[in-house]
Amino acid sequence: MMETSVIIGKVDEFLIEEFEVEAEDISADANLKETLDLDSLDYVDLVVAIEATFGVKLIGDDFVGIETFRDFYKLIEHKVNNTQAA
Amino acid sequence: MKYALVTGGSRGIGRAIAIKLAKELEYPVLINYQSNDVAANETKKIIEDLGGSCTLLKFDVANIESTHKTLDTWISDNPDAIIEVVVNNAGITRDGLFMWMKPEDWHNVLNISLHGFYNVTNYLIQKMLTNRYGRIINVVSVSGVKGTPGQVNYSAAKGAMVAATKALAQEVAKRKITVNAVAPGFINTDMTAEMNEKELKRLIPVNRFGEAEEVADLVSFLASKKASYITGEVININGGIYS
Numbered sequence: 001m002m003e004t005s006v007i008i009g010k011v012d013e014f015l016i017e018e019f020e021v022e023a024e025d026i027s028a029d030a031n032l033k034e035t036l037d038l039d040s041l042d043y044v045d046l047v048v049a050i051e052a053t054f055g056v057k058l059i060g061d062d063f064v065g066i067e068t069f070r071d072f073y074k075l076i077e078h079k080v081n082n083t084q085a086a
Numbered sequence: 087m088k089y090a091l092v093t094g095g096s097r098g099i100g101r102a103i104a105i106k107l108a109k110e111l112e113y114p115v116l117i118n119y120q121s122n123d124v125a126a127n128e129t130k131k132i133i134e135d136l137g138g139s140c141t142l143l144k145f146d147v148a149n150i151e152s153t154h155k156t157l158d159t160w161i162s163d164n165p166d167a168i169i170e171v172v173v174n175n176a177g178i179t180r181d182g183l184f185m186w187m188k189p190e191d192w193h194n195v196l197n198i199s200l201h202g203f204y205n206v207t208n209y210l211i212q213k214m215l216t217n218r219y220g221r222i223i224n225v226v227s228v229s230g231v232k233g234t235p236g237q238v239n240y241s242a243a244k245g246a247m248v249a250a251t252k253a254l255a256q257e258v259a260k261r262k263i264t265v266n267a268v269a270p271g272f273i274n275t276d277m278t279a280e281m282n283e284k285e286l287k288r289l290i291p292v293n294r295f296g297e298a299e300e301v302a303d304l305v306s307f308l309a310s311k312k313a314s315y316i317t318g319e320v321i322n323i324n325g326g327i328y329s
Contacts, residue, residue, distance in 0.1 A: 041261055044215045 007054075007077050011069075014049045028070040035069070050076060056083050089169045090309065091116040093147050093206055094176030096126035098275035099225060102298035103173055104129060106306040108138030113171060113309075116160070118143045118206075120176070147176045147202030148194075157209055168217050169210050171309045174203045175225040177243070179277060184238040192239045199243035203250065211258070220263035221309045224251050225301070228271040231320060232328045244269075248320050255318030264317040266308050270301050271324025291326030 015021055019036045026035065036042070047058045056079040066072050090107045094100040095117035108115045115133060117140060119126040126142050133140040145156040161167065177199040180191035207222060214220035229237045230244025248267055255265035272278055272286060272295045283295050304323055307313055322329055 039260070041215060041258070044212055048212070048216050 002080050004077055008073050010053055014053055018049055029068050032069055032072050054080050056080055087167055089114050089116055089167055090171035091169050092173040092175055093118040096122050096129050099298045099301050100175040101129045102302035103305045105132055106302035108133045109136050110306050114139035116141050116143055120146050147206055148197035150205045153205040170219055171221045172207055172210055173223045176202045179240050181236050195239040196243045200246050203247055214263055215261050218261050222265040223305050223308050224267040226267045226269045228269050228324045228328050231269050252318045259317055267320040268304050269320055269322045271327050273298055296325055
Protein backbone atom coordinates (compact mmCIF):
# COMPACT_ATOMS: atom_id res chain seq x y z
CA MET A 1 0.00 0.00 0.00
CA MET A 2 1.25 3.42 -0.91
CA GLU A 3 0.31 6.11 1.63
CA THR A 4 -2.07 8.83 0.44
CA SER A 5 0.37 11.56 1.45
CA VAL A 6 3.13 9.95 -0.63
CA ILE A 7 0.83 9.77 -3.66
CA ILE A 8 -0.21 13.39 -3.27
CA GLY A 9 3.42 14.47 -2.94
CA LYS A 10 4.47 12.62 -6.09
CA VAL A 11 1.49 13.82 -8.12
CA ASP A 12 2.03 17.44 -7.09
CA GLU A 13 5.71 17.14 -7.93
CA PHE A 14 5.18 16.09 -11.55
CA LEU A 15 2.29 18.51 -12.03
CA ILE A 16 4.47 21.42 -10.90
CA GLU A 17 7.32 20.27 -13.06
CA GLU A 18 5.58 19.15 -16.22
CA PHE A 19 2.46 21.28 -16.29
CA GLU A 20 4.18 24.44 -15.06
CA VAL A 21 1.57 25.05 -12.38
CA GLU A 22 2.43 27.00 -9.22
CA ALA A 23 2.45 24.94 -6.01
CA GLU A 24 0.12 27.44 -4.31
CA ASP A 25 -2.49 26.93 -7.04
CA ILE A 26 -2.83 23.25 -6.17
CA SER A 27 -5.38 22.43 -3.53
CA ALA A 28 -7.58 19.41 -2.96
CA ASP A 29 -10.75 21.25 -3.91
CA ALA A 30 -9.37 23.13 -6.92
CA ASN A 31 -10.61 22.15 -10.35
CA LEU A 32 -7.99 19.96 -12.03
CA LYS A 33 -8.80 20.82 -15.64
CA GLU A 34 -9.00 24.56 -15.07
CA THR A 35 -5.98 24.81 -12.80
CA LEU A 36 -3.77 22.86 -15.17
CA ASP A 37 -5.40 24.47 -18.22
CA LEU A 38 -5.82 21.03 -19.77
CA ASP A 39 -7.16 20.52 -23.24
CA SER A 40 -8.15 17.06 -24.38
CA LEU A 41 -4.70 16.26 -25.77
CA ASP A 42 -2.98 17.24 -22.53
CA TYR A 43 -4.54 14.21 -20.88
CA VAL A 44 -2.08 12.15 -22.90
CA ASP A 45 0.78 13.84 -21.03
CA LEU A 46 -1.00 13.22 -17.75
CA VAL A 47 -1.42 9.52 -18.56
CA VAL A 48 2.23 9.22 -19.55
CA ALA A 49 3.44 11.04 -16.43
CA ILE A 50 1.33 8.82 -14.18
CA GLU A 51 2.59 5.70 -15.89
CA ALA A 52 6.20 6.86 -15.55
CA THR A 53 5.76 7.82 -11.88
CA PHE A 54 3.53 5.03 -10.58
CA GLY A 55 3.71 2.30 -13.22
CA VAL A 56 -0.05 2.27 -13.73
CA LYS A 57 -1.88 2.99 -16.94
CA LEU A 58 -4.97 5.21 -17.03
CA ILE A 59 -7.47 5.19 -19.87
CA GLY A 60 -9.89 7.88 -21.00
CA ASP A 61 -12.81 6.40 -19.04
CA ASP A 62 -10.85 6.76 -15.79
CA PHE A 63 -11.16 10.54 -16.07
CA VAL A 64 -14.95 10.51 -16.16
CA GLY A 65 -16.16 12.24 -13.01
CA ILE A 66 -12.72 13.58 -12.07
CA GLU A 67 -13.17 17.24 -11.27
CA THR A 68 -10.93 18.21 -8.38
CA PHE A 69 -7.40 17.38 -7.38
CA ARG A 70 -8.89 15.30 -4.55
CA ASP A 71 -10.77 13.16 -7.12
CA PHE A 72 -7.56 12.77 -9.07
CA TYR A 73 -5.48 11.75 -6.04
CA LYS A 74 -8.15 9.18 -5.12
CA LEU A 75 -8.16 7.77 -8.65
CA ILE A 76 -4.42 7.28 -8.61
CA GLU A 77 -4.43 5.86 -5.07
CA HIS A 78 -7.10 3.38 -6.12
CA LYS A 79 -5.19 2.38 -9.26
CA VAL A 80 -1.81 2.13 -7.54
CA ASN A 81 -3.00 0.13 -4.57
CA ASN A 82 -5.25 -2.16 -6.61
CA THR A 83 -2.45 -2.84 -9.07
CA GLN A 84 -0.05 -3.59 -6.24
CA ALA A 85 -2.61 -5.88 -4.56
CA ALA A 86 -3.11 -7.75 -7.82
CA MET B 87 16.23 7.51 -33.25
CA LYS B 88 13.32 8.56 -35.47
CA TYR B 89 11.72 6.02 -37.76
CA ALA B 90 9.18 5.83 -40.58
CA LEU B 91 6.75 2.93 -40.83
CA VAL B 92 5.13 1.95 -44.11
CA THR B 93 2.37 -0.64 -44.02
CA GLY B 94 2.02 -2.86 -47.05
CA GLY B 95 5.54 -1.77 -47.92
CA SER B 96 6.94 -4.83 -49.62
CA ARG B 97 5.90 -3.97 -53.17
CA GLY B 98 4.03 -1.56 -55.41
CA ILE B 99 3.33 1.94 -54.11
CA GLY B 100 4.34 0.95 -50.56
CA ARG B 101 7.76 -0.19 -51.74
CA ALA B 102 8.31 3.04 -53.69
CA ILE B 103 7.33 5.07 -50.63
CA ALA B 104 9.63 3.13 -48.32
CA ILE B 105 12.55 3.63 -50.70
CA LYS B 106 11.81 7.32 -51.08
CA LEU B 107 11.56 7.95 -47.33
CA ALA B 108 14.86 6.18 -46.79
CA LYS B 109 16.61 7.92 -49.67
CA GLU B 110 15.25 11.45 -49.53
CA LEU B 111 14.34 11.93 -45.87
CA GLU B 112 16.98 9.51 -44.58
CA TYR B 113 14.59 7.73 -42.24
CA PRO B 114 15.41 4.25 -41.07
CA VAL B 115 12.36 2.50 -42.45
CA LEU B 116 10.15 -0.13 -40.91
CA ILE B 117 8.33 -2.11 -43.55
CA ASN B 118 5.21 -3.96 -42.61
CA TYR B 119 4.10 -6.76 -44.89
CA GLN B 120 1.74 -9.67 -44.53
CA SER B 121 3.04 -12.62 -46.54
CA ASN B 122 5.40 -11.95 -49.45
CA ASP B 123 8.81 -12.60 -47.87
CA VAL B 124 10.61 -12.48 -51.22
CA ALA B 125 9.25 -9.06 -52.16
CA ALA B 126 9.87 -7.70 -48.66
CA ASN B 127 13.48 -8.85 -48.69
CA GLU B 128 13.96 -7.36 -52.16
CA THR B 129 12.71 -4.00 -50.88
CA LYS B 130 14.98 -4.24 -47.84
CA LYS B 131 17.96 -4.96 -50.11
CA ILE B 132 17.16 -2.02 -52.40
CA ILE B 133 17.08 0.31 -49.39
CA GLU B 134 20.27 -1.10 -47.91
CA ASP B 135 22.05 -0.90 -51.27
CA LEU B 136 21.18 2.79 -51.28
CA GLY B 137 22.86 3.12 -47.89
CA GLY B 138 19.62 3.17 -45.91
CA SER B 139 18.37 1.10 -43.03
CA CYS B 140 15.34 -1.16 -43.20
CA THR B 141 13.62 -3.51 -40.76
CA LEU B 142 10.93 -5.92 -41.85
CA LEU B 143 7.90 -6.38 -39.59
CA LYS B 144 5.68 -9.23 -40.72
CA PHE B 145 2.14 -8.92 -39.42
CA ASP B 146 -1.42 -8.61 -40.61
CA VAL B 147 -2.58 -5.02 -39.98
CA ALA B 148 -6.18 -6.26 -39.90
CA ASN B 149 -5.38 -8.33 -36.82
CA ILE B 150 -5.12 -6.07 -33.78
CA GLU B 151 -3.47 -8.69 -31.54
CA SER B 152 -0.78 -9.52 -34.07
CA THR B 153 -0.23 -5.83 -34.82
CA HIS B 154 0.19 -4.93 -31.15
CA LYS B 155 2.33 -7.96 -30.40
CA THR B 156 4.78 -7.22 -33.22
CA LEU B 157 4.99 -3.51 -32.41
CA ASP B 158 5.30 -4.23 -28.66
CA THR B 159 8.25 -6.50 -29.34
CA TRP B 160 9.95 -4.05 -31.67
CA ILE B 161 9.44 -1.15 -29.27
CA SER B 162 10.73 -3.10 -26.27
CA ASP B 163 13.84 -3.95 -28.34
CA ASN B 164 14.16 -0.29 -29.35
CA PRO B 165 13.00 1.68 -26.29
CA ASP B 166 14.39 5.02 -27.47
CA ALA B 167 12.85 4.77 -30.93
CA ILE B 168 10.11 7.11 -32.03
CA ILE B 169 8.05 6.25 -35.06
CA GLU B 170 7.31 9.75 -36.27
CA VAL B 171 6.11 8.96 -39.80
CA VAL B 172 3.34 6.44 -40.39
CA VAL B 173 2.20 5.65 -43.91
CA ASN B 174 -0.97 3.58 -43.93
CA ASN B 175 -0.72 1.96 -47.33
CA ALA B 176 -1.80 -1.65 -46.77
CA GLY B 177 -4.85 -2.53 -48.80
CA ILE B 178 -6.39 -5.10 -51.08
CA THR B 179 -9.08 -5.11 -53.73
CA ARG B 180 -11.82 -7.71 -54.11
CA ASP B 181 -13.79 -6.26 -56.98
CA GLY B 182 -17.24 -7.24 -58.14
CA LEU B 183 -20.74 -5.94 -58.48
CA PHE B 184 -22.19 -5.08 -55.11
CA MET B 185 -25.28 -7.25 -55.64
CA TRP B 186 -23.00 -10.30 -55.95
CA MET B 187 -20.50 -9.27 -53.29
CA LYS B 188 -19.72 -11.95 -50.71
CA PRO B 189 -19.50 -10.92 -47.05
CA GLU B 190 -15.83 -11.94 -46.89
CA ASP B 191 -14.98 -9.67 -49.82
CA TRP B 192 -16.68 -6.78 -48.07
CA HIS B 193 -15.10 -7.44 -44.68
CA ASN B 194 -11.59 -8.32 -45.86
CA VAL B 195 -11.25 -5.12 -47.84
CA LEU B 196 -12.48 -2.97 -44.94
CA ASN B 197 -10.46 -4.91 -42.39
CA ILE B 198 -7.14 -4.32 -44.09
CA SER B 199 -7.51 -0.72 -45.21
CA LEU B 200 -9.74 0.83 -42.59
CA HIS B 201 -9.22 -1.33 -39.51
CA GLY B 202 -5.54 -1.60 -40.39
CA PHE B 203 -5.36 2.18 -40.24
CA TYR B 204 -6.95 2.10 -36.77
CA ASN B 205 -4.87 -0.80 -35.44
CA VAL B 206 -1.54 0.73 -36.41
CA THR B 207 -2.19 4.44 -35.98
CA ASN B 208 -4.09 4.20 -32.71
CA TYR B 209 -1.25 2.18 -31.24
CA LEU B 210 1.43 4.66 -32.28
CA ILE B 211 -0.29 7.99 -31.78
CA GLN B 212 0.16 8.32 -28.02
CA LYS B 213 3.93 8.38 -28.36
CA MET B 214 3.61 10.73 -31.31
CA LEU B 215 1.48 13.09 -29.19
CA THR B 216 3.96 13.16 -26.32
CA ASN B 217 6.77 13.64 -28.85
CA ARG B 218 4.83 16.63 -30.22
CA TYR B 219 5.67 15.85 -33.83
CA GLY B 220 4.41 13.42 -36.40
CA ARG B 221 3.32 12.72 -39.92
CA ILE B 222 0.46 10.38 -40.73
CA ILE B 223 -0.17 9.76 -44.40
CA ASN B 224 -3.00 7.57 -45.56
CA VAL B 225 -2.81 6.11 -49.03
CA VAL B 226 -6.40 6.08 -50.22
CA SER B 227 -7.64 6.06 -53.79
CA VAL B 228 -9.63 7.96 -56.35
CA SER B 229 -12.26 5.30 -55.56
CA GLY B 230 -12.53 6.66 -52.01
CA VAL B 231 -13.13 10.18 -53.30
CA LYS B 232 -15.45 9.72 -56.28
CA GLY B 233 -16.57 6.10 -55.82
CA THR B 234 -15.93 3.44 -58.44
CA PRO B 235 -18.52 0.98 -59.71
CA GLY B 236 -17.43 -2.59 -59.08
CA GLN B 237 -15.46 -1.41 -56.06
CA VAL B 238 -18.13 -0.55 -53.52
CA ASN B 239 -16.12 -2.28 -50.78
CA TYR B 240 -12.84 -0.58 -51.73
CA SER B 241 -14.55 2.78 -52.22
CA ALA B 242 -16.19 2.45 -48.79
CA ALA B 243 -12.91 1.55 -47.09
CA LYS B 244 -10.94 4.35 -48.72
CA GLY B 245 -13.78 6.85 -48.31
CA ALA B 246 -13.87 6.10 -44.60
CA MET B 247 -10.13 6.66 -44.42
CA VAL B 248 -10.61 10.03 -46.09
CA ALA B 249 -13.12 11.04 -43.41
CA ALA B 250 -10.88 9.69 -40.64
CA THR B 251 -7.95 11.65 -42.08
CA LYS B 252 -9.90 14.91 -41.86
CA ALA B 253 -11.19 14.25 -38.35
CA LEU B 254 -7.91 13.04 -36.88
CA ALA B 255 -6.03 15.95 -38.46
CA GLN B 256 -8.14 18.36 -36.42
CA GLU B 257 -7.69 16.37 -33.20
CA VAL B 258 -3.91 16.33 -33.25
CA ALA B 259 -2.90 19.45 -35.17
CA LYS B 260 -1.91 21.35 -32.02
CA ARG B 261 0.78 18.78 -31.37
CA LYS B 262 2.47 19.39 -34.73
CA ILE B 263 1.14 16.16 -36.11
CA THR B 264 -0.19 16.39 -39.63
CA VAL B 265 -2.60 13.86 -41.09
CA ASN B 266 -3.11 13.77 -44.84
CA ALA B 267 -4.27 11.38 -47.51
CA VAL B 268 -3.07 10.80 -51.04
CA ALA B 269 -5.54 9.45 -53.54
CA PRO B 270 -3.89 7.76 -56.50
CA GLY B 271 -5.73 6.92 -59.70
CA PHE B 272 -4.39 4.29 -62.11
CA ILE B 273 -0.82 3.55 -61.07
CA ASN B 274 1.40 0.88 -62.63
CA THR B 275 1.61 -1.79 -59.93
CA ASP B 276 0.66 -5.45 -59.49
CA MET B 277 -2.82 -4.21 -58.55
CA THR B 278 -3.35 -2.72 -62.01
CA ALA B 279 -1.24 -5.25 -63.96
CA GLU B 280 -4.26 -6.95 -65.45
CA MET B 281 -5.94 -3.75 -66.55
CA ASN B 282 -5.85 -2.72 -70.18
CA GLU B 283 -3.75 0.44 -70.06
CA LYS B 284 -4.16 1.09 -73.77
CA GLU B 285 -7.93 1.15 -73.36
CA LEU B 286 -8.07 2.94 -70.01
CA LYS B 287 -5.54 5.67 -70.72
CA ARG B 288 -8.04 7.28 -73.06
CA LEU B 289 -9.99 8.20 -69.93
CA ILE B 290 -6.96 9.88 -68.37
CA PRO B 291 -6.18 13.46 -69.46
CA VAL B 292 -2.45 12.88 -68.99
CA ASN B 293 -2.90 9.84 -71.28
CA ARG B 294 -0.96 7.31 -69.25
CA PHE B 295 -0.96 5.38 -65.99
CA GLY B 296 1.04 6.93 -63.17
CA GLU B 297 4.16 5.44 -61.65
CA ALA B 298 4.55 4.36 -58.02
CA GLU B 299 7.55 6.69 -57.71
CA GLU B 300 5.33 9.65 -58.53
CA VAL B 301 3.04 8.77 -55.62
CA ALA B 302 6.10 8.25 -53.43
CA ASP B 303 7.37 11.75 -54.30
CA LEU B 304 4.11 13.21 -53.02
CA VAL B 305 4.16 11.12 -49.84
CA SER B 306 7.78 12.05 -49.23
CA PHE B 307 6.90 15.74 -49.46
CA LEU B 308 3.98 15.33 -47.03
CA ALA B 309 6.27 13.42 -44.67
CA SER B 310 8.86 16.18 -44.74
CA LYS B 311 9.07 19.25 -42.54
CA LYS B 312 8.27 21.36 -45.61
CA ALA B 313 4.64 20.20 -45.37
CA SER B 314 4.07 21.42 -41.80
CA TYR B 315 1.10 23.63 -42.71
CA ILE B 316 -0.74 21.03 -44.77
CA THR B 317 -3.10 18.88 -42.76
CA GLY B 318 -6.48 17.25 -43.22
CA GLU B 319 -5.99 17.28 -46.98
CA VAL B 320 -6.74 14.64 -49.56
CA ILE B 321 -4.39 15.13 -52.48
CA ASN B 322 -5.39 13.54 -55.75
CA ILE B 323 -2.66 12.10 -57.94
CA ASN B 324 -4.53 10.69 -60.89
CA GLY B 325 -3.44 12.33 -64.14
CA GLY B 326 -6.52 14.53 -64.15
CA ILE B 327 -9.30 11.93 -64.13
CA TYR B 328 -10.98 13.47 -61.11
CA SER B 329 -10.50 16.57 -58.98
